[in-house]
Amino acid sequence: MAATDDGYVRPAREAAVSSGDRGDRLLEAAMGVVEWPFTRLQRLIGLRRMPWVFVLPNMALFTIFVFIPVLLAIGYAFTGGTELLLWNRPFVGFENFSRLLSCGSYLDPATCELDLFWTAVFNTTWYTAFNATGTLVVSLVTALVLNRLTRGKAFFRAIFFYPVLLSPVVVALVWKWFLARNGLLNAVFADMMGERTIFLLEVLWSRFWVVYVSIWFHMGFYTLIILAGLQAIPRDIYEAALIDGTSRWRQFWRLTLPLLMPNLLVVLVLLLIRSVQVFDEAWVLTDGGGPGTANTFVVQFIYETAFATDVRLYGLASAASVLMGLALLVLTLVQLWLGKKAEN
Amino acid sequence: MASIRMDGLTKAYGNLEVIHGIDLDIEEGEFVALVGPSGCGKSTMLRMIAGLESISRGEIAFDGEVVNEMTPSERGISMVFQSYALYPHLTVRKNLSFGLENLRMKRAEIDARVAEAARMLELDAYLDRKPKALSGGQRQRVAIGRAIVRHPKVFLFDEPLSNLDAKLRVQTRGEITRLHRQLGTTMIYVTHDQVEAMTMAGKIVVLNGGKVEQVGRPLDLFERPANLFVAGFIGSPRMNLYDGQIVGTEGGAARVASPETGELTVPLGHAASGRAVKIGLRPSHFAVGAEAEGSPLMLDVDQVESLGHETYLHGRLNGAETTTIVHVQNHLDAAPGDRLPVRPRAGHVHLFDAASGQSLGRA
Ligand SMILES: Nc1ncnc2c1ncn2[C@@H]1O[C@H](COP(=O)(O)OP(=O)(O)OP(=O)(O)O)[C@@H](O)[C@H]1O
Numbered sequence A: 001m002a003a004t005d006d007g008y009v010r011p012a013r014e015a016a017v018s019s020g021d022r023g024d025r026l027l028e029a030a031m032g033v034v035e036w037p038f039t040r041l042q043r044l045i046g047l048r049r050m051p052w053v054f055v056l057p058n059m060a061l062f063t064i065f066v067f068i069p070v071l072l073a074i075g076y077a078f079t080g081g082t083e084l085l086l087w088n089r090p091f092v093g094f095e096n097f098s099r100l101l102s103c104g105s106y107l108d109p110a111t112c113e114l115d116l117f118w119t120a121v122f123n124t125t126w127y128t129a130f131n132a133t134g135t136l137v138v139s140l141v142t143a144l145v146l147n148r149l150t151r152g153k154a155f156f157r158a159i160f161f162y163p164v165l166l167s168p169v170v171v172a173l174v175w176k177w178f179l180a181r182n183g184l185l186n187a188v189f190a191d192m193m194g195e196r197t198i199f200l201l202e203v204l205w206s207r208f209w210v211v212y213v214s215i216w217f218h219m220g221f222y223t224l225i226i227l228a229g230l231q232a233i234p235r236d237i238y239e240a241a242l243i244d245g246t247s248r249w250r251q252f253w254r255l256t257l258p259l260l261m262p263n264l265l266v267v268l269v270l271l272l273i274r275s276v277q278v279f280d281e282a283w284v285l286t287d288g289g290g291p292g293t294a295n296t297f298v299v300q301f302i303y304e305t306a307f308a309t310d311v312r313l314y315g316l317a318s319a320a321s322v323l324m325g326l327a328l329l330v331l332t333l334v335q336l337w338l339g340k341k342a343e344n
Numbered sequence B: 001m002a003s004i005r006m007d008g009l010t011k012a013y014g015n016l017e018v019i020h021g022i023d024l025d026i027e028e029g030e031f032v033a034l035v036g037p038s039g040c041g042k043s044t045m046l047r048m049i050a051g052l053e054s055i056s057r058g059e060i061a062f063d064g065e066v067v068n069e070m071t072p073s074e075r076g077i078s079m080v081f082q083s084y085a086l087y088p089h090l091t092v093r094k095n096l097s098f099g100l101e102n103l104r105m106k107r108a109e110i111d112a113r114v115a116e117a118a119r120m121l122e123l124d125a126y127l128d129r130k131p132k133a134l135s136g137g138q139r140q141r142v143a144i145g146r147a148i149v150r151h152p153k154v155f156l157f158d159e160p161l162s163n164l165d166a167k168l169r170v171q172t173r174g175e176i177t178r179l180h181r182q183l184g185t186t187m188i189y190v191t192h193d194q195v196e197a198m199t200m201a202g203k204i205v206v207l208n209g210g211k212v213e214q215v216g217r218p219l220d221l222f223e224r225p226a227n228l229f230v231a232g233f234i235g236s237p238r239m240n241l242y243d244g245q246i247v248g249t250e251g252g253a254a255r256v257a258s259p260e261t262g263e264l265t266v267p268l269g270h271a272a273s274g275r276a277v278k279i280g281l282r283p284s285h286f287a288v289g290a291e292a293e294g295s296p297l298m299l300d301v302d303q304v305e306s307l308g309h310e311t312y313l314h315g316r317l318n319g320a321e322t323t324t325i326v327h328v329q330n331h332l333d334a335a336p337g338d339r340l341p342v343r344p345r346a347g348h349v350h351l352f353d354a355a356s357g358q359s360l361g362r363a
């Protein structure tokens, strides 16, 4: 990079030109086209204001599609009735929240005014617990194995990552077919098991498969993060450990795991957030949260309360979203705090 | 403490052989330096001794016991890595005690050993810090400390000073030498810096291209290099080498000549006239100026490096093209363009066979 008189910083083009590659030349041409207006703009407003130019488009989209909706949802949470537009809705204070939170006993959803909400909260909690732990363990083990491979590492990494690229609906449909009464799993194992199991219509089986499919679907992503962490650990400390006569087991617990902690923490935060938000693949896989309400999660409750019932209770749904947002915030803060503590 | 014997030690990566059958004996308590240019196989050899690298062929024995199949910890060695390889998330104290805990040693014994190492290396003030809060020199000492606490039979060092600045390097050099005197443990020290090897080691092994060029005491290598490679590698600035020829032999002496040196007479029993040779003269083995008054050999000075207490002259001998470096103790008043008489000191003329590079002797 070289700064010219006007303070404009030009990217080093020499490298691209000298390599003579066609792709580089194309990029070079494109850069030229893009560069000109920015050069003019920078002369006009000065270098110090340029960062805003690059940040603003994204900020605008973020404001319109995230920030304002969040504020609106908070607004809706304090209104009642079934009107769609906020200014037509009556202010009801904390009524929506108190309805959501009114229970005879919090340990038993049946005693709650909104038993479906509490069922969803319970379901989401067990799903989050199993899904987060399961994915974390499976991704960690996969990453440890991949990291030890001397050949085929890139191949297997790609194989495990591949499902991440699929659409959740496609994944759910494929697995649904796989698990159906006449599906592949029953076809293969029918004789062995004596009879065909309708996996997705039995409470425990359906819950198991919801978690299983989620792990199968997402583990590649987390494996990749953990693998990156493993590869960042200097190899020579393992040689030092070898000379120190450290057992494999102790190497893992005393060296690998602590040094991997920052990555594991990121993975855990992402996993918890995404588990609490579970909706699409589970919804399609279980035909809307079945059997019964065995797989009805909080987001499904919010969606159905606001958009999929005859009486559209936007206020109640918004209040539920706000509660979920708060839960996520608390979870994230706790983990960041734990991370800070682990560092010291 | 242990003596080490290597027998036909060979390392191959696939079809690529990088260590070619090395035989070497290291005595108990000896300080041996492995030197050689980059890529000659120093680290590979050290890592084979450590047990971090498998042995393709040949044998390594500690005190007569073959250790080929032993793990590093079974061999009872300690190693100091170039990168230090400290455990980044553990305090200095934990770094030192980590290996001892593996041995299920009693806590009191561990604490005693850590305290002993900390005192020896002046690490007491840093015991509760993590490596990232230490300077390069302090990290280095922790790495050495981690090696010491194990009370190893053999210390292995792989270029331990290369990440330190010049001053710290000299200081740590002294510390390691002192440590060797204090502990009396066998030490093998890898470096590509011949000054380190010359100043620290009792025995130097010069490696080149996976082979041993010469083994000997530092001064032996300096005074009697076995071949051109060692002659060029040991000594700084390096030995001046000239293409020459034996022009005559008279009763145990030979006359050799080159454009640079003119004709020199050296005692040499077994030389055929007409043989092509390399004549080697170390920069410090010249008499210059008044001392060389009357010498037919003249140096055209191109460049003068004066360090105050010593002077290096870069120039050409007898008007030839080759650059010659001459080292003079004390200050010498000379300037580029000067023409000074010089005379090779008797007994310090090296002769090598031009074809094989082997030494023909020194006179
Ligand atoms: N894993 C490997 N596969 C193939 N060749 C290797 C491997 N490791 C080392 N080599 C080769 O072995 C030779 C010796 O390497 P080594 O690291 O021992 O050199 P060195 O003397 O320590 O050099 P340096 O002073 O640069 O550290 C080099 O030519 C290197 O390319």
Ligand SMILES: [Mg+2]
Pocket: B042, B043, B044
């Ligand atoms: Mg090396």
